[in-house]
Amino acid sequence: MSDLNLSDLKLERKECPKCGAVWMNGQHYWRTGAIGSDLDLAGLVCNNYGDNTCINPLKGREGGDTWDDRFVDLTNDFADLHKKMNDEYEKD
Numbered sequence: 294m295s296d297l298n299l300s301d302l303k304l305e306r307k308e309c310p311k312c313g314a315v316w317m318n319g320q321h322y323w324r325t326g327a328i329g330s331d332l333d334l335a336g337l338v339c340n341n342y343g344d345n346t347c348i349n350p351l352k353g354r355e356g357g358d359t360w361d362d363r364f365v366d367l368t369n370d371f372a373d374l375h376k377k378m379n380d381e382y383e384k385d
């Protein structure tokens with residue numbers, strides 16, 4: 294145990310000055326501590342809110358999660374529901 298050389302343990306922490314995203318040794322973590330993905334982060338945050346100070350290596354890259362993907366089902370369901378309600382109302 295005493296041979297463990299802690300000086301070999303390096304923790305490189307980078308924080309994006311723009312969106313506040315954090316990378317530990319190159320791995321992105323969400324604020325919750327969950328392991329993130331550079332691509333999802335780009336789609337959700339950096340592509341919309343980042344500027345040239347954003348350090349996400351995949352900023353500007355498409356293909357990750359986007360809010361559109363996450364909410365499109367919800368929006369469609371709501372539009373359908375709303376239309377059904379209108380149709381019902383007009384029948385009477």
Ligand SMILES: [Zn+2]
Nearest residue numbers: 309312339347
């Ligand atoms: Zn960023």
